Amino acid sequence: MTPAARAQAAIEILDEVIASARSDGPPADAIVTAYFKTRRYAGSKDRRAVRELVFQAVRHSAEVPATGRAALLPIARELFDGSPHGPASAASEEPEAKPGIVPAWLLPELSPLAEVTSALVERAPLDLRAKPPREPLLPALPDAEPTPHSPWGLRLPPDTRISDHPAYLEGRVEVQDEGSQLIALACAPIAGQRLVDLCAGAGGKSLALAAAAPGAQIIACDISLPRLRQLGPRAERAGATIATRLLDPPREADGLADLAGSADVVLVDAPCSGSGTWRRNPEGRWRLTPERLERLLGTQRRVLDLAAPLVKPGGRLVYAVCSLLAREGAGQSAEFLSRHSSFEAEDTGIAAGRCDGVGRLLTPAHDGTDGFFMARFRVRP
Numbered sequence: 060m061t062p063a064a065r066a067q068a069a070i071e072i073l074d075e076v077i078a079s080a081r082s083d084g085p086p087a088d089a090i091v092t093a094y095f096k097t098r099r100y101a102g103s104k105d106r107r108a109v110r111e112l113v114f115q116a117v118r119h120s121a122e123v124p125a126t127g128r129a130a131l132l133p134i135a136r137e138l139f140d141g142s143p144h145g146p147a148s149a150a151s152e153e154p155e156a157k158p159g160i161v162p163a164w165l166l167p168e169l170s171p172l173a174e175v176t177s178a179l180v181e182r183a184p185l186d187l188r189a190k191p192p193r194e195p196l197l198p199a200l201p202d203a204e205p206t207p208h209s210p211w212g213l214r215l216p217p218d219t220r221i222s223d224h225p226a227y228l229e230g231r232v233e234v235q236d237e238g239s240q241l242i243a244l245a246c247a248p249i250a251g252q253r254l255v256d257l258c259a260g261a262g263g264k265s266l267a268l269a270a271a272a273p274g275a276q277i278i279a280c281d282i283s284l285p286r287l288r289q290l291g292p293r294a295e296r297a298g299a300t301i302a303t304r305l306l307d308p309p310r311e312a313d314g315l316a317d318l319a320g321s322a323d324v325v326l327v328d329a330p331c332s333g334s335g336t337w338r339r340n341p342e343g344r345w346r347l348t349p350e351r352l353e354r355l356l357g358t359q360r361r362v363l364d365l366a367a368p369l370v371k372p373g374g375r376l377v378y379a380v381c382s383l384l385a386r387e388g389a390g391q392s393a394e395f396l397s398r399h400s401s402f403e404a405e406d407t408g409i410a411a412g413r414c415d416g417v418g419r420l421l422t423p424a425h426d427g428t429d430g431f432f433m434a435r436f437r438v439r440p
């Protein structure tokens with residue numbers, strides 16, 4: 060494919076990505092893959108180049124662009140030269156997507172600590188969580204550096220392929236952002252404890268808890284069977300034992316009744332806007348709406364209220380969201396404390412990040428991690 064033909068392909072894909080963001084359809088990655096399934100003439104270099112153009116255009120624009128053409132123009136105007144198989148020439152006054160980092164409606168929602176810089180949407184490195192100790196792995200991963208905050212972390216350049224590396228296949232490393240590792244560390248797990256990972260998803264944090272405290276009893280819960288199902292093979296690869304529990308909304312409390320007052324730690328890694336992970340998913344900015352944010356705030360409230368009765372006297376509840384929005388982090392935590400007077404906030408035990416209300420906020424610009432809010436609550440003695 061010529062450079063102009065690649066630009067035309069990127070425009071067609073971006074048109075689909077825009078429509079999909081508006082209708083809550085498949086993500087950009089899936090659209091790129093599907094596009095090339097029916098275009099066998101495109102070689103691997105073409106596919107990589109087109110994908111790069113698509114994601115560069117998505118990163119460029121905070122708001123949903125009007126068209127794929129408008130999205131691509133500001134980053135590849137030179138390819139709009141009218142050559143065969145390429146986009147039609149662009150007039151100098153043709154409207155193009157405006158550069159932006161945060162959608163305008165979300166700016167007032169950001170925590171005061173969330174810096175609006177390009178760090179929010181730049182390509183993120185590949186962070187790994189190593190089975191401790193991490194140092195013996197360094198010779199096998201020559202591009203890796205130890206991460207500064209997590210004792211388990213190794214950092215590789217963006218887009219490093221790890222899934223066929225022996226260290227990955229042998230279960231010695233898992234892909235996990237350093238911020239996520241710090242959330243598991245904030246749980247301070249100890250062998251012999253009962254740990255409930257209430258929103259376990261595919262079990263990224265459950266696996267970190269199991270690695271940190273091999274003798275702990277870990278119960279990974281979620282309402283999504285497809286996500287929870289991924290945990291089995293991952294746990295096997297890591298040599299970890301983790302019980303899973305599928306909850307059935309709106310009767311999650313029934314499925315948790317036998318755990319009441321028994322958990323040393325309950326981790327609530329709640330569904331959220333994902334505004335802390337825009338570096339990995341820049342298209343997330345096009346998909347969040349005020350209505351969706353309100354729904355997420357309601358779900359966070361609900362899972363926190365499900366978690367509170369599970370904690371035993373003297374036990375802890377750790378609340379986390381991969382978000383930079385004040386209402387999802389510090390605001391949600393303050394509301395939790397006002398509803399549950401038996402809990403008090405305590406230090407998270409994590410040095411990274413900065414104090415934000417009763418918790419801590421990690422940001423890409425300040426900490427080099429995805430954006431995370433975390434808070435730790437203890438049942439009053």
Ligand SMILES: C[S@@+](CC[C@H](N)C(=O)[O-])C[C@H]1O[C@@H](n2cnc3c(N)ncnc32)[C@H](O)[C@@H]1O
Nearest residue numbers: 257258259260262263264281282283328329330
């Ligand atoms: C941020 S994700 C969890 C990510 C996961 N902890 C990890 O480290 O990979 C939030 C999860 O909460 C789950 N969830 C949503 N509502 C829930 C509920 N009422 N009870 C339990 N889990 C819920 C979602 O299915 C989703 O998997």
